[in-house]
Every structure is written in structure tokens, then in C-alpha cells.
Amino acid sequence: xxxxxxxxxxxxxxxxxxxxxxxxxxxxxxxxxxxxxxxxxxxxxxxxxxxxxxxxxxxxxxxxxxxxxxxxxxxxxxxxxxxxxxxxxxxxxxxxxxxxxxxxxxxxxxxxxxxxxxxxxxxxxxxxxxxxxxxxxxxxxxxxxxxxxxxxxxxxxxxxxxxxxxxxxxxxxxxxxxxxxxxxxxxxxxxxxxxxxxxxxxxxxxxxxxxxxxxxxxxxxxxxxxxxxxxxxxxxxxxxxxxxxxxxxxxxxxxxxxxxxxxxxxxxxxxxxxxxxxxxxxxxxxxxxxxxxxxxxxxxxxxxxxxxxxxxxxxxxxxxxxxxxxxxxxxxxxxxxxxxxxxxxxxxxxxxxxxxxxxxxxxxxx
Amino acid sequence: xxxxxxxxxxxxxxxxxxxxxxxxxxxxxxxxxxxxxxxxxxxxxxxxxxxxxxxxxxxxxxxxxxxxxxxxxxxxxxxxxxxxxxxxxxxxxxxxxxxxxxxxxxxxxxxxxxxxxxxxxxxxxxxxxxxxxxxxxxxxxxxxxxxxxxxxxxxxxxxxxxxxxxxxxxxxxxxxxxxxxxxxxxxxxxxxxxxxxxxxxxxxxxxxxxxxxxxxxxxxxxxxxxxxxxxxxxxxxxxxxxxxxxxxxxxxxxxxxxxxxxxxxxxxxxxxxxxxxxxxxxxxxxxxxxxxxxxxxxxxxxxxxxxxxxxxxxxxxxxxxxxxxxxxxxxxxxxxxxxxxxxxxxxxxxxxxxxxxxxxxxxxxx
Numbered sequence: 001x002x003x004x005x006x007x008x009x010x011x012x013x014x015x016x017x018x019x020x021x022x023x024x025x026x027x028x029x030x031x032x033x034x035x036x037x038x039x040x041x042x043x044x045x046x047x048x049x050x051x052x053x054x055x056x057x058x059x060x061x062x063x064x065x066x067x068x069x070x071x072x073x074x075x076x077x078x079x080x081x082x083x084x085x086x087x088x089x090x091x092x093x094x095x096x097x098x099x100x101x102x103x104x105x106x107x108x109x110x111x112x113x114x115x116x117x118x119x120x121x122x123x124x125x126x127x128x129x130x131x132x133x134x135x136x137x138x139x140x141x142x143x144x145x146x147x148x149x150x151x152x153x154x155x156x157x158x159x160x161x162x163x164x165x166x167x168x169x170x171x172x173x174x175x176x177x178x179x180x181x182x183x184x185x186x187x188x189x190x191x192x193x194x195x196x197x198x199x200x201x202x203x204x205x206x207x208x209x210x211x212x213x214x215x216x217x218x219x220x221x222x223x224x225x226x227x228x229x230x231x232x233x234x235x236x237x238x239x240x241x242x243x244x245x246x247x248x249x250x251x252x253x254x255x256x257x258x259x260x261x262x263x264x265x266x267x268x269x270x271x272x273x274x275x276x277x278x279x280x281x282x283x284x285x286x287x288x289x290x291x292x293x294x295x296x297x298x299x300x301x302x303x304x305x306x307x308x309x310x311x312x313x314x315x316x317x318x319x320x321x322x323x324x325x326x327x328x329x330x331x332x333x334x335x336x337x338x339x340x341x342x343x344x345x346x347x348x349x350x351x352x353x354x355x356x357x358x359x360x361x362x363x364x365x366x
Numbered sequence: 367x368x369x370x371x372x373x374x375x376x377x378x379x380x381x382x383x384x385x386x387x388x389x390x391x392x393x394x395x396x397x398x399x400x401x402x403x404x405x406x407x408x409x410x411x412x413x414x415x416x417x418x419x420x421x422x423x424x425x426x427x428x429x430x431x432x433x434x435x436x437x438x439x440x441x442x443x444x445x446x447x448x449x450x451x452x453x454x455x456x457x458x459x460x461x462x463x464x465x466x467x468x469x470x471x472x473x474x475x476x477x478x479x480x481x482x483x484x485x486x487x488x489x490x491x492x493x494x495x496x497x498x499x500x501x502x503x504x505x506x507x508x509x510x511x512x513x514x515x516x517x518x519x520x521x522x523x524x525x526x527x528x529x530x531x532x533x534x535x536x537x538x539x540x541x542x543x544x545x546x547x548x549x550x551x552x553x554x555x556x557x558x559x560x561x562x563x564x565x566x567x568x569x570x571x572x573x574x575x576x577x578x579x580x581x582x583x584x585x586x587x588x589x590x591x592x593x594x595x596x597x598x599x600x601x602x603x604x605x606x607x608x609x610x611x612x613x614x615x616x617x618x619x620x621x622x623x624x625x626x627x628x629x630x631x632x633x634x635x636x637x638x639x640x641x642x643x644x645x646x647x648x649x650x651x652x653x654x655x656x657x658x659x660x661x662x663x664x665x666x667x668x669x670x671x672x673x674x675x676x677x678x679x680x681x682x683x684x685x686x687x688x689x690x691x692x693x694x695x696x697x698x699x700x701x702x703x704x705x706x707x708x709x710x711x712x713x714x715x716x717x718x719x720x721x722x723x724x725x726x727x728x729x730x731x732x
Binding site for chain 1: 455456526542543
């Protein structure tokens with residue numbers, strides 16, 4: 001058990017924007033909410049997964065909808081209490097702790113705000129180890145855990161509990177309510193006991209996020225390492241391409257931001273071209289026609305000078321970025337994992353080949 | 367307490383199609399469901415409102431969505447059990463009885479099916495005394511009762527509980543889920559205690575429905591009365607116009623069927639013209655430019671020979687109908703009632719004048 005205070009929030013938010021793999025929403029607004037909650041209610045206790053009793057009720061907290069809407073519409077501040085009351089009443093049992101379901105992007109921050117406001121600890125664990133666009137894309141789905149009972153509340157005080165036959169139906173129904181509530185809501189989903197959390201969760205991901213954030217902040221202060229070396233070492237990342245953004249094609253399809261980014265190489269990559277595709281999060285990167293990485297591995301664009309992550313919202317012509325590959329959580333590499341979040345699920349016509357094998361082989365033909 | 371068996375179901379269904387005031391959906395399909403449930407599980411106990419203890423939990427049952435979709439999509443049979451379990455778990459208390467929320471149309475029948483399948487009694491009471499198109503249009507809204515907690519389930523087994531800040535928000539969110547579930551679902555709403563039901567409900571409306579159905583079936587067997595006299599006497603109705611349908615204009619706007627019916631007089635009404643407007647239910651009737659009746663009074667079209675009600679779905683060129691006015695429940699005539707369901711709410715540019723006064727004065731100018 002240790003404390004998350006304002007300084008830790010800054011580091012976790014920075015690391016979470018890297019784990020967002022381009023998507024998940026810029027944690028900035030979420031960070032303001034976490035900071036506001038800690039300033040009002042005091043710091044949050046972060047507890048290790050193993051500290052949680054097997055029968056304790058864990059309530060993962062997230063926002064559902066468009067992060068861009070969240071930034072404009074805001075939150076009411078009372079959502080966590082409303083959702084806590086509804087879940088406790090439904091279960092007839094007290095919630096022991098909150099946790100993030102998505103460590104990447106803005107959803108890394110809301111559980112911190114919730115924990116502070118509810119006076120509950122937060123578990124150092126999530127269900128993705130990154131960001132993903134759909135509700136059923138969590139390790140707990142592989143474990144057969146239901147997303148429901150799921151609670152949803154808006155900033156006006158409306159709240160809803162869903163009990164669905166599949167996690168795809170949860171996505172469908174909760175998405176409809178989210179739209180009616182204005183496009184961004186707070187949810188508690190995959191409410192589970194401690195045993196389940198320990199069996200399927202991505203453990204210590206909040207600590208990893210914090211470490212990544214701290215490392216990015218300190219890339220220029222590492223003796224014997226260039227900033228790029230320091231960044232790749234700390235993140236255990238693969239530098240797949242360095243280039244200048246020369247085009248960004250965007251399309252909004254239903255609830256998703258789709259698109260592709262075209263890059264022209266700089267430095268060692270001069271004369272080469274790369275393409276990154278995304279659906280909220282980055283899906284694939286191809287260099288001169290050879291795929292270098294695909295989902296579920298993390299494809300992250302970072303600024304070539306500061307190594308701060310560049311989300312899809314912040315893509316701009318002329319920006320110089322390094323395309324970095326990070327290995328995804330092992331469970332995503334199993335057959336069950338790839339059925340949920342593999343390249344074919346996202347419409348890419350390629351099998352999944354682990355990042356490190358693609359790098360070794362110099363990529364594969366498209 | 368008395369029994370509702372197959373014979374009673376037939377009469378209630380026929381009476382309910384009159385109380386539907388043109389809308390509420392043809393009770394035919396609901397009748398099949400009620401009959402199926404009674405054949406499988408035995409007859410239903412109908413209990414008087416006064417027989418219900420003050421603290422007993424009453425669960426009103428209805429379908430939400432388009433009755434035309436219900437007829438095609440059907441139901442799964444297990445909805446009542448799913449909704450019962452969800453409500454009981456949420457309240458932490460057993461449900462004592464079901465009741466209809468809308469005595470007109472198809473929603474008159476589903477609580478009978480629910481009562482039979484759950485082995486619970488049904489209370490002889492509803493919240494409308496007729497049919498209305500929106501969820502907040504119930505006497506309980508006047509009493510300040512919340513529509514929520516409201517439970518919703520589809521035929522696949524998905525279920526949802528809503529807790530909203532206003533009954534208009536319930537309508538908004540539940541409508542969105544209803545659409546996602548395919549356009550027709552089963553709901554339990556305005557779940558309340560016996561005390562509230564007795565204070566605001568429209569009492570003995572199921573018995574009235576049954577009496578109306580029986581009367582329609584027997585209009586030709588009344589000594590000293592013509593069938594029309596027998597019908598008007600039993601229903602305490604006002605014969606406002608008799609005519610032939612010469613045009614039907616329909617428009618589907620969002621979730622509603624809007625339109626107008628043009629009639630040319632027959633018999634005593636030869637040479638006159640009438641117009642009936644509707645939004646699911648009939649809203650107003652105008653004869654030669656003078657309004658004869660408006661919502662919330664019931665405007666019902668019945669066949670001139672059989673006196674069976676004609677719903678808006680069954681309107682046909684050349685059909686001969688009598689336009690009949692029935693007085694609405696007193697509570698609808700209060701200021702609070704008229705704010706919810708008065709003519710202006712439905713976009714009619716007239717104040718509400720009670721049916722019997724309009725008839726006495728020969729209608730009012732449009």
C-alpha cells in the first residue's frame with residue numbers, strides 16, 4: 001500500500017498517455033479531475049492486487065463515450081457517489097475498492113478521482129494494460145467474467161444498471177444510453193471479487209504507468225544514455241520509425257475515430273515512408289510496405305525531442321515523431337485474446353505476429 | 367378477489383381496445399400471451415386495491431415500444447421472471463402483486479400474462495384509465511411518484527434498471543434502450559407501495575374493461591334498446607358523429623404514429639364532415655369546424671354494426687364508424703393532469719373543455 005498524491009498523479013497521467021497508444025483520450029482533463037478530488041478529499045491509497053481479500057467487491061471505474069465530449073461537457077462531481085450507492089444497493093454488499101479498467105488515456109485518472117471522493121483504496125491493476133475502443137476488450141472477458149451488472153451515471157444524476165447476456169450486448173445498450181445522456185458518462189463495470197481480479201487482471205499497471213511517466217520526464221537526465229536510448233530502455237520499447245507527419249486522413253464512423261497517418265522518414269529513416277492506421281487507438285504501422293507492428297501490441301507516437309506521447313487528436317502536419325512499439329500483456333497474445341483484440345477483429349488482413357518477431361524479421365509483407 | 371380465466375381475458379381485451387382510444391396497440395397479440403400463460407400456469411387472482419397492504423410492493427408491467435413490432439418480434443416467455451428477479455434483487459424485497467399501468471390496448475394483457483407466470487395476484491387498478499403514448503403520462507406522476515426504479519428486459523434476456531432524476535429522463539433513456547433491443551421490450555415501472563397505488567391509481571379499471579367488453583359483445587341482446595343505445599348506455603359514452611372514412615393521412619414521427627382521419631356523415635349526420643386527429647391515440651374530433659372532444663377525454667371509433675373498437679392501425683377507406691366520446695378519469699381534468707396530457711401538450715391550439723360541456727354547447731369553434 002502506498003499513497004497517490006499530486007506528484008504521482010502527474011506521472012501516472014503522463015505514462016497513461018503513452019499506454020493509450022494514440023487513443024484513450026488525452027488524460028489532461030481526467031488529471032484535473034483527479035487533482036481536484038485529491039485536493040478536496042486527500043490522497044488515495046494504492047493497494048497491490050495481493051492485498052485484496054478474495055471475497056472483496058472491486059468496482060472498476062471508467063468513462064464511456066467520447067473523451068472529446070467529456071472535455072467539453074465535464075462532470076458533475078457527484079457521479080461516484082451515485083454509482084457507489086446504486087451498486088451497493090443492487091449487490092446488497094459494500095464495495096471494498098475501486099480500480100481502473102483501462103490504464104491508457106483518460107480512464108487512468110477517473111478511478112483516482114473516484115477513490116479520493118469515496119474514501120476507498122484503488123487497486124494497482126486494470127483489464128487492458130493499455131487502451132481499447134470497446135467495452136468487451138478486457139482480459140476479464142477471456143476469463144468469462146461478465147461486464148454486468150454494470151452501472152452507468154451521467155452528470156445530471158441519472159443512473160442505470162445493466163444485466164446483459166453477453167458483453168457485446170452491454171456495449172450495445174450502454175452505448176445507446178451514453179448517447180442519450182449526451183455522449184459521455186461514468187460507468188462501473190466488470191464489478192468482481194478479489195479472486196477474479198487476481199486471476200485475470202493486468203497487475204501493477206498503475207505503478208508501471210507512473211514509472212513510464214517519470215522516465216519520460218527524466219529522459220534528458222540519464223548519464224551515458226541519449227534521451228532516445230533512455231526512453232526506449234525505460235519503456236522496453238522498439239523504435240520502429242522516425243519521421244515527419246505528412247498527411248492525416250480522418251473519418252468518424254459511428255462512435256469511432258478512424259484514420260491513417262502518413263510519415264516521411266528522417267535521420268536513419270530518410271527516404272523511407274511509413275503509414276500508421278488507427279481506430280481510436282493505433283492499429284498497425286507499415287514501413288515501406290512491410291508491417292512492423294499490429295494491435296494488440298502498443299503502437300505509440302512520441303515527440304522526437306521530448307518523448308511525450310502524441311495522441312491521435314494532436315496529430316499535426318510537420319510534427320516529428322518516433323513510432324514506438326511496446327509489447328502487449330501476454331494474455332492478449334493467446335488465441336482467446338487475439339479473437340477479442342487481434343488484427344483481424346479490427347479489419348486488418350494479417351495474422352498477429354508478436355512485435356519482437358516482426359522487428360527481428362524486418363517486418364512482414366503487407 | 368376473483369379469478370381471471372380465459373373468458374374474462376376475452377372480455378377485458380375487448381374492453382381494453384375501447385379504452386385504447388384508437389391507440390395502445392390492438393390487444394389481440396397480448397391476449398394470445400395472456401391466454402397462453404393462463405393455459406400453462408392457471409388463472410390469475412384479481413384483487414381489489416383495498417385488499418393490498420399499505421407497505422406491499424406493487425410492480426406494474428407493460429410493454430414499451432411499438433405494438434406493431436411486438437406483434438412481429440414476439441416475446442420470449444421468460445421476461446417476467448427476469449424482471450421479477452432484477453426488481454427483487456434491487457429492492458431487497460419481494461414483489462406482492464403486479465398491475466397494469468395502462469388499461470387501454472395491448473398493455474392491458476401483459477400484466478395478466480405476468481401474474482399467471484409469476485404466480486402473483488394482479489391489482490384491479492392502473493395509472494391512466496385509458497392509453498397514452500408517453501411513459502410519464504400517468505396519474506402517479508401527478509402524485510409525484512417516480513417512474514424509477516424502472517426495470518426493462520428484452521426477449522433475449524438482457525435487463526436494465528433505470529434511476530432517473532425526472533420521468534421525462536426515464537422516457538428518454540428507456541426509449542433509447544428499447545430501440546437498441548429491437549423496438550419492443552417488457553418493463554416494470556412506477557414500482558410503488560400499496561399506499562401510493564391506493565392514493566393515485568385509477569381503481570377498478572380492469573373490472574370496467576371487462577364490463578365494457580361484455581357489453582360490446584351483448585349489444586344486440588338488450589331488450590328495449592337498439593344496439594347503439596345499449597353500447598352508449600353501458601359505456602356512458604357520447605355519440606359524437608357517425609360517418610364513413612373518406613381519407614386517412616399518416617405520418618411517422620420518431621416513435622409516434624401521427625395522422626388525421628376524415629369522415630363524411632351518414633344517417634343523422636348526412637351532409638356533415640368530421641376530422642379526427644391522432645398521435646398513437648385519438649387526440650381530437652372536430653365536426654364541421656367545431657371541436658366536439660379533445661384529449662384527455664377518450665375519443666373512440668367503433669364499428670356502426672358491431673360496436674367493436676377500430677384502432678388506428680385498422681382504419682380503412684369506406685369503413686363506417688361511430689365516433690364516441692368517453693369521459694376521462696377525474697384526475698386528468700385537474701390543472702396538473704392537463705399539464706401532462708391536456709390538448710396543448712399534444713400541440714392542439716385549444717383549452718381543455720370537458721366532453722360533456724362541449725356536447726351540451728354543440729362543440730366549440732376551432
